[in-house]
Amino acid sequence: MSAQLFVVSTPIGHLDDITYRAIDVLKSVKIIAAEDTRTSAQLLKHFNINTPLTACHDHNESNKIDQLIERLKNGEDMALISDAGTPLISDPGFKLVRAAQENDIRVIPVPGACAAIAALSAVGLPSDRFSFEGFLPSKQSQRLLNLEKLKDETQTMIIYEAPHRILECVKDMAQVFGADRSVGFAREITKTFETIKKMTLGELVDFVANDHNQQKGEIVLVIGGSVEEKDMEQEKLDKLLLRLLQDLSVKAASQLAADLTGIKKKIAYQRALELTQAND
Ligand code: SAM
Numbered sequence: 001m002s003a004q005l006f007v008v009s010t011p012i013g014h015l016d017d018i019t020y021r022a023i024d025v026l027k028s029v030k031i032i033a034a035e036d037t038r039t040s041a042q043l044l045k046h047f048n049i050n051t052p053l054t055a056c057h058d059h060n061e062s063n064k065i066d067q068l069i070e071r072l073k074n075g076e077d078m079a080l081i082s083d084a085g086t087p088l089i090s091d092p093g094f095k096l097v098r099a100a101q102e103n104d105i106r107v108i109p110v111p112g113a114c115a116a117i118a119a120l121s122a123v124g125l126p127s128d129r130f131s132f133e134g135f136l137p138s139k140q141s142q143r144l145l146n147l148e149k150l151k152d153e154t155q156t157m158i159i160y161e162a163p164h165r166i167l168e169c170v171k172d173m174a175q176v177f178g179a180d181r182s183v184g185f186a187r188e189i190t191k192t193f194e195t196i197k198k199m200t201l202g203e204l205v206d207f208v209a210n211d212h213n214q215q216k217g218e219i220v221l222v223i224g225g226s227v228e229e230k231d232m233e234q235e236k237l238d239k240l241l242l243r244l245l246q247d248l249s250v251k252a253a254s255q256l257a258a259d260l261t262g263i264k265k266k267i268a269y270q271r272a273l274e275l276t277q278a279n280d
């Protein structure tokens with residue numbers, strides 16, 4: 001009978017961010033496939049876990065898969081971990097999980113820390129719809145092309161970036177998305193020098209350029225989607241209409257709002273009607 005493959009999340013900094021279930025699973029499986037056995041050995045030591053480790057990283061993943069699948073088929077329960085956070089999220093593991101699925105081996109997630117989700121949960125940007133973009137290309141020309149493609153994306157975007165490229169990267173973002181676009185900067189999450197801030201891209205360029213410490217450690221950028229700007233426009237229009245409606249009729253208020261903002265009169269009228277009905 002074939003065994004099970006557990007995909008286990010590990011901490012992204014603070015070691016207490018591991019789940020009871022993750023520890024139980026890591027203790028109970030026959031073998032742990034790890035991105036870097038030396039890094040994971042330290043984690044296992046901390047939690048008194050004596051399960052043997054085997055390497056499964058980007059460079060050997062393809063060759064190793066057959067061996068690991070064979071072991072699973074022979075009934076050896078296995079856990080997959082990466083150096084930090086959730087495997088497969090900008091980390092190795094996809095090929096092993098796909099091969100396990102193709103071989104009818106049950107794959108069981110053991111969820112936990114993920115830098116992208118931790119950043120999104122704390123920076124204060126819309127979280128109802130988001131896309132995970134992983135790392136942008138390191139070459140500037142390629143990076144600018146990618147950013148151009150993301151420019152009109154309406155969802156919040158989550159990007160991982162290396163500290164030595166952070167300044168160049170935020171400068172490029174400010175150039176393509178505009179200096180006014182909102183950005184969440186989440187650095188060293190769960191660690192001693194954790195920094196979580198929301199500002200504009202223009203402000204972030206200055207913040208990172210003027211404080212060299214902000215160019216160190218691990219960083220997640222959360223970029224507000226372009227719809228956020230439209231939401232702000234809507235907010236401004238609502239504010240204006242609500243004020244005008246205190247003294248004017250729907251028709252007069254919407255005419256004046258259209259004149260002042262350049263928005264179509266029909267749209268202003270429709271919105272003024274909605275606002276009056278909502279306030280009735
Ligand atoms: N699998 C991991 C996860 O679930 O988040 C991501 C691994 S990826 C190779 C490493 C990148 O994740 C870092 O360069 C950084 O962008 C982000 N990251 C990981 N830990 C972080 C932390 N504690 N604070 C901020 N960003 C972090």
